[in-house]
Amino acid sequence: MNAPEATPAGYREAARGIRADPPRDLKALRLAVLSTFTASPLEPYVVVESARRGLLVEPWFGPYDQLEPQALDGGSALYATAPDVIVIAARLEDLLPDLCWRFASFGPEAIDDELARVAARYESLVTAVRRHSAATVLLANFTEPAQAPLGLAGALHEPSPAGVVERANSALAALARRTAGVYVLDLARAALELGLDRWNDPKLAYVARLPWSLAAQIEVGRRVARHLRALTFPACKCLVVDLDGTLWGGVLGEDGPEGIALGHEYPGLAYGDFQRALAGLRARGILLAVASKNDGAIVREVFDTHPDMVLRWEDFAAVQIHWEDKAASLRAIARALGIGTDALAFYDDSPVERDWIRGQLPEVSVIDVPESPLERVSALADSGVFDQLRLSDDDRRRADAYREDEDRERLRALAITPEDFWRGLGTTVRVGPLDADTLPRVTQLMAKTNQFNVTTRRHTAAEIEAMLAAGGVGLWLRARDRYGDYGLVGVALALPDTGGSWRIDSFLLSCRALGRQVEGALLAALAREVAGRGGGALIGEFVATARNQPAARFFAEHRFAPLDGDGRLWRLPLDAASLEPPPFVTLESPHEVSAGGR
Numbered sequence: 380m381n382a383p384e385a386t387p388a389g390y391r392e393a394a395r396g397i398r399a400d401p402p403r404d405l406k407a408l409r410l411a412v413l414s415t416f417t418a419s420p421l422e423p424y425v426v427v428e429s430a431r432r433g434l435l436v437e438p439w440f441g442p443y444d445q446l447e448p449q450a451l452d453g454g455s456a457l458y459a460t461a462p463d464v465i466v467i468a469a470r471l472e473d474l475l476p477d478l479c480w481r482f483a484s485f486g487p488e489a490i491d492d493e494l495a496r497v498a499a500r501y502e503s504l505v506t507a508v509r510r511h512s513a514a515t516v517l518l519a520n521f522t523e524p525a526q527a528p529l530g531l532a533g534a535l536h537e538p539s540p541a542g543v544v545e546r547a548n549s550a551l552a553a554l555a556r557r558t559a560g561v562y563v564l565d566l567a568r569a570a571l572e573l574g575l576d577r578w579n580d581p582k583l584a585y586v587a588r589l590p591w592s593l594a595a596q597i598e599v600g601r602r603v604a605r606h607l608r609a610l611t612f613p614a615c616k617c618l619v620v621d622l623d624g625t626l627w628g629g630v631l632g633e634d635g636p637e638g639i640a641l642g643h644e645y646p647g648l649a650y651g652d653f654q655r656a657l658a659g660l661r662a663r664g665i666l667l668a669v670a671s672k673n674d675g676a677i678v679r680e681v682f683d684t685h686p687d688m689v690l691r692w693e694d695f696a697a698v699q700i701h702w703e704d705k706a707a708s709l710r711a712i713a714r715a716l717g718i719g720t721d722a723l724a725f726y727d728d729s730p731v732e733r734d735w736i737r738g739q740l741p742e743v744s745v746i747d748v749p750e751s752p753l754e755r756v757s758a759l760a761d762s763g764v765f766d767q768l769r770l771s772d773d774d775r776r777r778a779d780a781y782r783e784d785e786d787r788e789r790l791r792a793l794a795i796t797p798e799d800f801w802r803g804l805g806t807t808v809r810v811g812p813l814d815a816d817t818l819p820r821v822t823q824l825m826a827k828t829n830q831f832n833v834t835t836r837r838h839t840a841a842e843i844e845a846m847l848a849a850g851g852v853g854l855w856l857r858a859r860d861r862y863g864d865y866g867l868v869g870v871a872l873a874l875p876d877t878g879g880s881w882r883i884d885s886f887l888l889s890c891r892a893l894g895r896q897v898e899g900a901l902l903a904a905l906a907r908e909v910a911g912r913g914g915g916a917l918i919g920e921f922v923a924t925a926r927n928q929p930a931a932r933f934f935a936e937h938r939f940a941p942l943d944g945d946g947r948l949w950r951l952p953l954d955a956a957s958l959e960p961p962p963f964v965t966l967e968s969p970h971e972v973s974a975g976g977r
Contacts, residue, residue: 383427385597390423397430398437405435406611410603411462411514413441413449413504415473417588424600432608432763443588444473450504453511464607465508466564467501468519470590471547474500482528482540490543498550505558513841515610516561517603520548522570525579525590559818559840562768564606569598609766613827615744616722617666617696618657618765619709622673624728626654626690627681628752631673636680641687649752654689656756661694664774665765666716668697670708670725675700705732706739717890719829719926724764769819773866798963804860807965808897810904813853813872818843820867821855824889829926831898832887833919833933843872846884850875852908856901858892868892871905879915880950886919886933893929899961902937910953917957918942919949 383393410425412418419440429436439460441449446467449457457465472479478493485493501518508516523544527533533540548567555561570578573594580592591599623630627650628640640647661667667690671678678700682692697715699708705727713720721742727733733745744764749755767774813821818840826837838846847853856869868889876882883905888898909917919934931946938957939949951957960966 382431385593387420387423387593390427390597390600394423394426397426397435401435402430405430405433407435407437408464408607408611409460409462410436410438410464410466410607411441411457411460412438412466412468413446413457414467415444415446415469416584416590417443418468420587420589421596421600421603424597425603428597428600428604429607432604434604434607434611436604436607446500446504447507450507450511458511462512462514464517464610465512465514466517466519466603467504468564468566469521470524471497471521471544472524472590478543479524479528480526482543483536487538490538494543494547494550497547498554501551501554505554505561509558509560509841513560513839513845515839515841516558517564517606518551518555518561519564520551520567522567522578523575525575525581525584557815559815559844562606562610564602566599566602569602570595573598605763605766606768608763609768613722613823614767615665615724615764616718616827617668617712617716618660618724618726619668619670619712620657621727621729621732622669622671622678622700625726625748626650631677631681636677636685639681639685641685643687646752647687649755651687651689653752653755653759656759658689658694660759660765663765663767663770666696667694668699668712668716668723669695670699670705670712670727672702672705673700704735704739706736709736709740709743717830717893722827724762726759767823769823771820771823771867773820774823802963804862804895804963806858806860806895806897806963807967808856808858808869808900808960809967810854810856810901813843813847813855813870817855817867821853821870824867824870824887825885828887828889829924830890830929831893831933832885832927833883833930834885834922835887835924835927836885838872838885846872846874851884852881852905852912854901854905854908856888856897856904858895858897860895865889865892869897869901871901873905873909873917875914876918879913880918881909881914881916882918883920887930890929896961896964898933899937900964900966903958903960904966906951906953906957910958915953917951917953919951921947921949 383389412421422438422440425438426436439462441457446469449455474497475493478485478490505516508514521544523541528540529536552563555563577592578595579590583592584590620626628646629638631639641650642648657667679692682688697712699711709720709723709725713723720740724744724746725733725736726746726748728748733748736743737745744762746762746764747758749758811817821843822838822840829835843853851872851874854871855867857867858865858869868891870885870887871883872885873881873883888901906917919939921931921934923931934949937951939951942948942950
């Protein structure tokens, strides 16, 4: 849907339309907001901006300045709404009014005490929410106070007011890092981008207990919606870009390599920064690919010889350069990378090409490209299609890992039999219990793994913690071979069932590790762990989807016997054979898996 008129009336009208006739493709999500100020005017902005990102959100706003009464009481109105996501938002002016207004009267030790009090308060709130709910929690961090308490002297004062705000925000970030299912809603960055003068509205603050201006309210609605989207939908895995007019200015076939706009003057400098933005995405683990109607030989010359090219040829995981249909190019790129076309984002300066992809491949995330190159980098960031609330080491090395796959494919081509290929890889896997350190990567993998995923259940970190606390077993698997480290690529989760059996709730493997036999090693580790708890059998469940056919024969190929006629339920007795990993895969330290995985 298009953006509404940027007025309260425009947003309210759009929100009423969404509620009256919700688009069928929106995913419902329950949101609750606790705040030290009046936050209910945010409702239309959150509803509309969330709908623009594929979500049907009906927010509930807690009473003014009732954080503890709502969070600590399991029977409060907060928990009666059964929220999927809870936002906790407060201002330092509300939490520490004396410090914010009389900063000069506080010494370093007193400031430390005040910040510790705020950190303890948030710890108590998060602990209470986790006790009563499996909801994901977003902690809105702090913006600087509207008034500078030390005037011009603040920049030189030690500690500075800005430094104190930064310390308070660091404490919130540390709490989120060590607590599963807790993230930061970065309002400090939003206020920085908008500017404090435009962020604050003194009249609204005094009259309505709402400290934010209209522009700030709309921006908060957008930020909340982006976070909700990132929590609900997996980020795109690959950005497919055009070349002419996108990676550089001009048309290569007409201007030649020496005539394209790329250098240290405008507009070439803007295109160079766009390439730097793509390099930053690649450093975060986003794959880059090219789909261009062009002459491949001349394009390669530009990459090899142009002094102002930021990106190199090897930065792209897949390339389609020809004069054919770009929808066909995107399908070929997805096949080459082993991902679905719904994991692609498309960035092309031509509105004709963008509309063509929207019509031919509606599942692709097509990014609206501004005409001016000055706005290209911000358009890429504001699209939100690559938003992740945590970034893992596995994410950061993903792009380089695809280069390692090319070496593996060369080995496959030389191997006479599959056994020769597996033996040549020298694969080693390590299995361990799910814990606070691995849960962020595990939930990310659950959210985006579609092909080898027997049930495609999407659990939150809090839900997984609850299953483990109730006696379930949760394992992760990391794999490496002679060519490199795959990272954490496998997850298994099993729960006690009836008659000594255990039910496999989730069993999944990243598509990068398919065909390496490592799924058998994860199954063997799971079987050992369950057997160690007295389990006599594993019950497997296959829930067919449009994308998980690679997992359809997993149970049949690993000695499970069918329990029904439709191939949904399977049973594996836990005997000696079921506890052994497959040949050609070394399972490291299987006995070190902690009982219970807690």
